Amino acid sequence: MRLIAENLGGERGGETIFSGIGFALEKGQALIVTGPNGAGKSTLLRVVAGLLPVAAGRLLLEGGAEDFPSVASACHYLGHQNAMKTALSVAENLRFWRDFLGADFLSAEEALETVGLDGIGHLPFGYLSAGQRRRAAIAKLLVSRRPLWLLDEPTAGLDKASEERFAVLMRKHLEDGGIVVAATHLALGLGGAKELRMTG
Numbered sequence: 001m002r003l004i005a006e007n008l009g010g011e012r013g014g015e016t017i018f019s020g021i022g023f024a025l026e027k028g029q030a031l032i033v034t035g036p037n038g039a040g041k042s043t044l045l046r047v048v049a050g051l052l053p054v055a056a057g058r059l060l061l062e063g064g065a066e067d068f069p070s071v072a073s074a075c076h077y078l079g080h081q082n083a084m085k086t087a088l089s090v091a092e093n094l095r096f097w098r099d100f101l102g103a104d105f106l107s108a109e110e111a112l113e114t115v116g117l118d119g120i121g122h123l124p125f126g127y128l129s130a131g132q133r134r135r136a137a138i139a140k141l142l143v144s145r146r147p148l149w150l151l152d153e154p155t156a157g158l159d160k161a162s163e164e165r166f167a168v169l170m171r172k173h174l175e176d177g178g179i180v181v182a183a184t185h186l187a188l189g190l191g192g193a194k195e196l197r198m199t200g
């Protein structure tokens with residue numbers, strides 16, 4: 001599997017935010033997207049995730065057509081928002097995502113254990129601390145098997161131990177043939193990752 005962006009452009013509210021972006025990622029490779037506030041990192045991830053249209057150029061996924069007819073169907077998108085309902089329990093949220101995304105992987109309980117949140121699956125999501133919410137959102141990556149992880153500031157608000165645990169999860173995903181595209185201001189502990197610097 002290969003994710004390719006050719007001369008990609010993205011817009012917000014009719015304004016060009018970036019243009020001429022190109023990269024090619026093989027399975028097992030990570031791309032770290034860096035750049036100042038407003039450079040367009042989140043916009044790029046949202047374009048790759050299919051949440052915003054491709055304004056110019058093209059985006060393609062080679063070698064996964066039977067399982068994934070589009071780039072969007074191959075990806076997990078972890079945005080700034082955690083995409084969880086505050087009134088539902090943590091486990092109910094994860095079960096919703098597991099049903100919605102398909103391609104079952106870990107159970108909600110196993111995913112919570114993996115991010116160190118075992119024992120709190122019954123709590124409403126809204127009761128969790130900011131870092132716990134982020135960890136529950138990370139658990140979402142584990143309930144459904146999707147090869148392309150698009151991560152927007154994934155470690156914002158995480159403590160050191162959680163950051164390290166997440167680095168292990170990302171490395172495992174890459175070893176298993178996954179691809180990671182992460183926008184971040186912080187080091188993610190992914191040696192050998194490619195870097196794309198956006199300047200706005």
Ligand SMILES: Nc1ncnc2c1ncn2[C@@H]1O[C@H](COP(=O)(O)OP(=O)(O)OP(=O)(O)O)[C@@H](O)[C@H]1O
Pocket residue numbers: 012013017035036037038039040041042043044183
């Ligand atoms: N809905 C919108 N309509 C118009 N402009 C927008 C919209 N959303 C974002 N923008 C603009 O798009 C530009 C890129 O924003 P984006 O969130 O992609 O930057 P970023 O590199 O992720 O920044 P940060 O490091 O602060 O997260 C900014 O100038 C922002 O004001």
